[in-house]
Amino acid sequence: MTKILSKVYELLIVYIWEHWASHGSKPQERPNPTLIHAMQVNFEDCGCSKGDSRGTKWAILIGIDYxxxxxxxxxxxxxxxxxxxxxxxxVENHLRCTTDIDPHRIHKLTASRPPAQESESRSLVGRREMQPTYENMVKVFEHVTKRAKKGDLVYVHFAGHGASVASIFASLKTRGGELDKKKTSKADSNGVLDEVLVPTDIACGGRYLRDVELAVLLQDMAERGLAVTIVLDCCHGGGMNRGNQGVLRQSIRGIQNVDTNILESDVSIISDHINEQYQKLQFGETDRAGAVRKHWLLGFVWKSCVFFAACKEDEFAGEQPFNGKTQGIFTYHWIETLNRWTDITYDGLDSFLRPRLFQAGQNIVSGGETDRVFFRMNRIPPFNGAIISKTPSEGIRLCIGSQMTLSAGQAHGVSNGDMFDIWPWWSQQPSQSTRLGRVSVQEATEHMSTVKLTCEPKGAIEVGCLAVPVPARRLKIVSSTAAKGRVDEIRRVLETHEGASFTFEDEGPSDFLVRISDSGYEIQYGxxxxxxxxxxxxxxxxxIGYILEHVSKYQNVLRLGSQNVGLPSNVSVRLCQPNGKLPPEAGRPNFKDQSILQDVSAGPDGIFEVKEGNWxxxxxxxxxxxxxxxxxxxxxxxxxxxxxxxSRENTTFETLGPGGIIDIPIQWEIPEYYPPTTKEVVDxxxxxxxxxxxxxxxxxIEELHQGPG
Structure with a gap:
């Protein structure tokens, strides 16, 4: 008989706070039939073929200027x-020059701006470009999915306008049911929006490629066993422009107002397939209301996919001249980074690009299997660190005392005097052969810190380099008479320990006591x-050094928010559980049913007690x-x-809008490695x-394992 063990959980609330402050309908005009016919593409004649080996590369590149x-x-x-x-x-040039992709497997849909002297219809019909219409975009996804085989890699890059529009999938998004068979009207959308990619012919009879459709097309690729990378250099601002003022841009890749029109042509050509696939899609890990998402595509989670977007949903993606040619700000830096470094992971790309795009007013969004090497299957575990977001001007040699900016501050528990080791942004795991230097925090603000070098750098420190905290602790060593001979050895080892900084106190207060006896060693608090x-x-x-470093890092997180007392009245945090007794074998309850929930009350010591296996x-x-x-x-x-x-891999935070609620279901289990006699565990x-x-x-930080000694 299974023994039900009790668990005790202490819920500590940490808060880091700042003060911040319809169109009418017109008769639909159909475009010139000759023009539409010229835009259709037969991908069966593209010349591509299935690869002979696992890992064949494919690309879908879509660029719309016109x-x-x-x-x-x-x-x-x-x-x-x-x-x-x-x-x-x-992007095409990079793929051709640096990867083994067959040029016939690079599928391009582009719409260039016509020369001023050409008429619109003549220009489009006569051009050799494959036009990025809705139909062609859907077809190219279906074509690659059909031709590629399990284990192949697909790279998708879209550059053009994005938009927010009245939804034709409201029944799916609000009720989770089947797509309505009847024509969706403006009233049917009921305020629900679709996030879309805007095709070249949208103003003359074209259709948007909508979020649900793109998610299903990507789900098809995942079910086929393809490893997909999708990059969107566009935005879905809907009129919002937060924090982008003063940034020099030539133009913005996004439509500033929401399209509330729903035309007769606004139907999905894969509607039957959507009904079949939609329920298979895994959505966000929680139930959320009123959330402001970082990007709409992160609402869909699928296997073997990597996703990058040029900006958050409430920002604008821009383009500007680089070397005399206009490029998307994101795409330019994306390819510059890939050209500079080989064998880089998507995590490395994120670390290097994020501070650079932030300076342009864009917070990039990434998700999925970002520990994969770019356009390859092999994966490298990420090496996480705070990011160096600003260095002295280019050309200035760094030396002792040089100042930089670190993307971590008081919100992360950083204080003046704290130390960090600096590592290359492409580091996979720390090693002393690649450590670039050490910095000390001069001034910690809410989310940023000014730091200065405390030693001569051993290599180039640049924006995107990783900073790993070096905890500083005071130690007192106490030994028995017979063990005094080991004190000097312990001091010598700890003084040269690279992952932490230890000083020794003989009389004053200390953070830790190290006790030495004939039977061994013991660590206690000071x-x-x-x-x-x-x-x-x-x-x-x-x-001893390994354990002290690990416990010190744990303590740093434990102290987060210790300076804050209470919880502000305009933020709520509650721990709830199903009312009545629900046995663990009953499965996960339907927490959308608010009537089954009741608050869990904390005991006099502030600890919440729940039973093992309960939700x-x-x-x-x-x-x-x-x-x-x-x-x-x-x-x-x-x-x-x-x-x-x-908890989604490599996702940094979730954004909750005003009035929003996030419900996070948790099932409590005592880990298997605990002894069977364990009665309680405190998390x-x-x-x-x-x-x-x-x-x-x-x-x-990982679990504490046996040390290296």
């Missing part, structure tokens, strides 16, 4: 762009108290006037720190609120 003038969508305007076709050419969790046996001075819901509410970025960290009894929410949850996009991933 949006055909028309008045089919009242109140809407689709400005021309300048750098999208250039982006496609830049006041003589035992550590709250068990640690592995200590066999050598090297073990609870951590409910977070935002009653402020602005968006909040949410992260939940879990500190485990194994001395591990992990990001409980959002700690830290709920972090920030109004500034930031990452807490670099605070994660």
């Amino acid at each position: 949006y055909i003038p028309g008045n089919n969508r009242p109140g809407m305007s689709f400005p021309m762009l300048n750098g999208c076709v250039n982006d496609v050419m830049l 006041d003589g108290q035992h550590l709250e969790n068990e640690i592995p046996a200590l066999h050598s001075p090297q073990d 609870t819901v951590l409910r977070i509410g935002n009653m402020t006037q602005g968006a909040l970025n949410i992260v939940v960290l879990e500190l485990e009894a194994s001395w591990a720190v992990s990001q409980l929410y959002p 700690i949850l830290k709920v972090c609120f920030t109004s500034h996009p930031t990452s807490f991933r670099w605070l994660e």
Whole structure:
């Protein structure tokens, strides 16, 4: 008979706070039939073939500068762009020159701006470009999915306008049912929006490629066993432009107002397939209301896919001249980075690009299997760290005392005097052969810190380099008379320990006591108290250094928010559970049914007690006037720190809009490695609120294992 063990959980609330402050319908005009016929593409004649070996590479490149003038969508305007076709050419050149892709497997859909002297119809019909219409975009996805085989790699790059429009999939998005067979009207959308890619002919009879359709097309690729990379250099601003003022751009890749029109032609050509596939899609890991997402495509989670977007949903993606040619700001830096470094992972791309795009007013969004090497199948575990976001001007040699900016601050527990080791941004795992230097924090603000070099750098320190905290602790060594001969050896080993900085106190207060006896070693807190969790046996001075470094990093996270008292009235955090007794074998409850939930009350010591196997819901509410970025960290009894929410691989935070609620279902289990006699386990949850996009991933640490000694 299975024994039900009890678990005790302490819920600590950490908050990091800042103060912040329809179109009419017109008769639809159909485009020239000759023009539409000229736009259709037969991909069966493209010359590509199935690869002979696993890992064949394919590419779909879509660039739209030219949006055909028309008045089919009242109140809407689709400005021309300048750098999208250039982006496609830049990406194609990189793929041809640096990968083994067969040029016949690079499928391009482009719409260039016609010369001024040509008429629109003549220009489009006579051009050799494959036009990026809705039909052709769907066809090229279906074509590659059909031709590629399991284990092949697909790269998708879209450069053009994105938009938010009245939904034709409201029944799916709100009720999770089947797509309505009847024609969707403006009233049927009920305020629900679709995020879309805008084709070249949208103003003269074309259709948007909508979020649900793209997700299903990508799901088809995943089911085929393809490894997909999708890059979107566009935006879906819907009129919002937060924090982008003053950034020099030639043009913006996004439609600034929401298209509320729903035309007769606004139907999906894969509607039957959507009904079949939609329920297979896995959506966000929680139930959410009023959320402001970082990007709409992150709402769909599929296997073997990597996703990058040029900006968040509430920002604009821009283009500007580079070397005399207009490019998307994101695409230009994307290819520059790939040209500079080989064998780079998507994590490395993210680390290097994020601070550079931030300076252009764009917060890039990434997700999926970002530990994969670019356009390859092999994966390398990420090496997380805070990011160097600013260095002295190019050409200035760094030396002792040189100042830089670190993308971490008080919100992460950083204080003046803290130290960080600097590593190359492409680091896979730390090693002393690649450590570039050490910096000390001079001034820590809410989310950023000014740091200065404390030693001569051993290599180039640039924007995107990783910073790993070096905890500083005071030690007192106490030994028996017979063991005094080992004190000097322990001091020597700890003084040269690279991952932490230890000083020794003979009389004053200390952070840790190291006790040496004939029977071995013991670590206690400076006041003589035992550590709250068990640690592995200590066999050598090297073990002592390893354990002290790990426990010190755990303590740094444990202290997050310790300066804050209470919870602001306009933010709520509750731990709920199903009312009544629900046995573990009953499965996950339907937490959308609010009637089954009741609050879990904390005991006098502030600890919430739940039974092993039971489900609870951590409910977070935002009653402020602005968006909040949410992260939940879990500190485990194994001395591990992990990001409980959002838990999707390589996702840094989740954004919750004003009035929004996030429900995080949690089932509590005692890990198998605990002895069968274990009666309780204490875990700690830290709920972090920030109004500034930031990452807490670099605070994660693994379970404490046996040391190296």
